[in-house]
Every structure is written in C-alpha cells, then in structure tokens.
Amino acid sequence: MAQTAVTVIAELNARAGKEDEARQLLLALLEPTRQEEGCIQYDLHEVVGAPGHFLFYENWRSRGSLDAHLKTPHFESAFARIPELFEETPRVLISNRIG
Numbered sequence: 001m002a003q004t005a006v007t008v009i010a011e012l013n014a015r016a017g018k019e020d021e022a023r024q025l026l027l028a029l030l031e032p033t034r035q036e037e038g039c040i041q042y043d044l045h046e047v048v049g050a051p052g053h054f055l056f057y058e059n060w061r062s063r064g065s066l067d068a069h070l071k072t073p074h075f076e077s078a079f080a081r082i083p084e085l086f087e088e089t090p091r092v093l094i095s096n097r098i099g
Contacts, residue, residue, distance in 0.1 A: 014052030038065020
C-alpha cells in the first residue's frame, strides 16, 4: 500500500508578554525536526503585524512520519510548555493533497 504524504498547518498565539519566549521555543524545533526521517518541509512563520501569532507549515512523507515526530523528545518538551506560553491549544489542520 502506497504511503500518502501529509501537510500540516498549525496555528499558535502567544500569551501577551510571552511572544519572544514563545518564538525562541518554536525556532528551537526547526533544526532537530528537519533532520527527522520523513520530514520534507518544516517552516515557521509569524503573521505580519501580529507579533506572537505563529504558523507552522509542514510536509511529511507519511502520516507515520508525522506520528513519529509527535513522539520525539524535542516536540514533547516544547508541547509541554504550551499552557505557559500560548493562549490556547494550537489549531492543527492535517490534510492530504488531492490535486
């Protein structure tokens, strides 16, 4: 059975006064995640005119690759800090390319 690549868009809003700390936490995820098996693209964006409003745009070789990423120590460590640094649980959209 062929594996289907997946795209993830994750949206996070930093708590007021925590923007810089949140940015550093998210930036620290880039290098180790980009080295993971199955990671095609892992980019972090900040919305223009909205400091602390972050978007991840990710492409993974398969859902299994994404699931493995979610269990890595660097991801689990960062995710544990979500309540401290971010307004709410991240909004995450997982999709398959259809065209």
